[in-house]
Amino acid sequence: MTAVVELREFQTKNVSAPAPPPRIRQAISRDLAGRIDLQWLTDDLLRITATSWVGVARLPRGPSIHVRPKLAGSDLNVITMIGATGDIRIDDMPTIHQHVDTTTGDSAVELICQLLVSAAHDVMKRGVVRDYRAAGDDLTVMRGRLDLNRQASRHFLRVDRLACRYEEFDYDTTENRIITTALRLAGQLTSNTNLRQRASILYENFNAMAPTPFVYTPSIRNSMTYHRGNEHYRSAHVWSLALLDGISINKPFDDAGDRATTFMIDMNRLFEKFVGWLLGQMITDQITQIRAQGVNRSVLHSGDRPWGSIRPDYVVTRNGMRSAIDAKYKLYDRKSPSAADVYQLLIYSQAYRGTEGRPHSILIYPSEDSVSDFRVDLKPEGSILGSVSTVGIPLADLVQAVRSGVPLASTTTASALRRLLGLDPDTGDRRIGGHDTGQRHAGPAMLR
Known part of the structure; x- marks a missing residue:
């Protein structure tokens, strides 16, 4: 069983851990730079220094490091800050703790994964929305309008193949692609077997409807608008983007096959956003x-x-x-x-x-x-x-x-x-x- 090392923000702790090969050690230090400082004092003694980033880092063939928040009080408080700055309505904030079970894991990543799975299940229960989206294909009969550039470059002087641009009314929309991508990531990040299974089932359901890959950009949050038809998507999008945006990191440290992931939250950035939200409320x-x-x-x-x-x-x-x-x-x-x-x-x-x-x-x-x-x-x-x-x-x-x-x-x-x-x-x-x-x-x- 993987050893778990807990420490608070800005804390330093020495633990027993075998030093990995130099190449892996360099990869770990590179990917965690500025977030967690790791220094092997001897071949089996590791010094861990936390910064203002909180979360979990699972090292390849090493301990799982859990950096707890110090100034915010608890991981649930950090999640509340993410919810507030992520557009969860103020009236819904008191219900956040009702959707998490801290007995199965109370790290920030586990809590976000729980909230995402709960919100995605709610979306599925209340109805997945469809909408018009731009689409295109080479068809034998005309549909929509002719894509002149594609027709001229690929089917010049042909009438049996027509490059068509049209609108498709289906489930493969940005709203659903965001949730699909986040559920796949949640299945990789959570260490809870039951939660991983639930995320996997929901992912298969959403992926069947919205299989187009979603590429995250910072502007996506501001481009989302909610109305009576898709208001029930709001929470699912907040927790999805919490996994997908810049405060989240998920990548293997070792390219030789040893999977190791990390989910770290930049409290500097989150606090700055939270102060702006607080000022607006106060x-x-x-x-x-x-x-x-x-x-x-x-x-x-x-x-x-x-x-x-x-x-x-x-x-x-x-x-x-x-x-x-x-x-x-x-x-x-x-x-x-x-x-x-x-x-x-x-x-x-x-x-x-x-x-x-x-x-x-x-x-x-x-x-x-x-x-x-x-x-x-x-x-x-x-x-x-x-x-x-x-x-x-x-x-x-x-x-x-x-x-x-x-x-x-x-x-x-x-x-x-x-x-x-x-x-x-x-x-x-x-x-x-x-x-x-x-x-x-x-x-x-x-x-x-």
């Missing part, structure tokens, strides 16, 4: 807008020419005034934010002058507990040229509130963020997550 007035910001070249110049660019994660706009917000998935509740991050946010404050009319930007980071927020001012000779507010949000508690159906706009975290953004009058309440926020970190020490 800031509910009609005149405040929250948008992901593109590249801004208006701040840094060399002479009359732009020099470099900035790109904050989000920009909050109110009455024509804007504040920049950056999400940093770092352990800043135990140490002061780095000088580089503060300097970056100070530059943002010069580009986005703050919703209260003063140069101001905000850095949001996750905390295990409720922590203090504090402000750093750029203040040469007593004149404030810009300010950075940093605030730690109690991530695990907030995700738990999402799954419990608690309105996020009513939380003390929402109140603190609105105050920092100048959206609420300063009531003197300096609590985040219910705890007093006295200045925990000294400002000057942060810049050392």
Whole structure:
């Protein structure tokens, strides 16, 4: 039986494991670069260092490494974050835990596979949708319209073969291809025999209807629209794309026949997306807008020419005034934010002058507990040229509130963020997550 090694984000652990041949060792290190650091200290002693990626890596002829989330609290909380940022409706969030059985495996990949199989079964039960799709074939009789380019290049001067373009009304649609491809992947990733069998049966059913291979592109998520006819596909697509998109990796480390797969979730990227979703849930007035910001070249110049660019994660706009917000998935509740991050946010404050009319930007980071927020001012000779507010949000508690159906706009975290953004009058309440926020970190020490 394969040994299982568990560790938390950012943790280091030494375990007994035979060193593979150098070629395989290089392949493992290459494929896990930046996600898990593996270092064989001796021929049978392996040092594993986790980063901010969570998930499972099954090594060829070695242990199965399970990196648990630290700041998010649990794998189920991570799945909740994926569901929230993946378009699961807020009213459906409290039901996520009802579709998983943690006794058969509670890693992120197992939970997603369970949710996908459950959602795909629901789609099958409620009805697989058909739609028109573009198709083409060489026929003996005319159907649809003639494809002139294909006719001229392949059947020039022939009338017994016609290159036709037409629309087919069937099940081989993008909606069904996404689920088909994800079910095949789920069968490869799950280690649970029963779940693998269920995924395999569903895959055969969907593949019979939608056999055309699906090629994932990042734009597919934004191109999907849901209506009364296909609303029951929403959850299945969220969990399908969680397996297929850029936060998922599934490839063999060893090209010599030893299969080894990994499913790792980039918590940096997920936290950034989750902060944007949280802001949308917490800031509910009609005149405040929250948008992901593109590249801004208006701040840094060399002479009359732009020099470099900035790109904050989000920009909050109110009455024509804007504040920049950056999400940093770092352990800043135990140490002061780095000088580089503060300097970056100070530059943002010069580009986005703050919703209260003063140069101001905000850095949001996750905390295990409720922590203090504090402000750093750029203040040469007593004149404030810009300010950075940093605030730690109690991530695990907030995700738990999402799954419990608690309105996020009513939380003390929402109140603190609105105050920092100048959206609420300063009531003197300096609590985040219910705890007093006295200045925990000294400002000057942060810049050392």
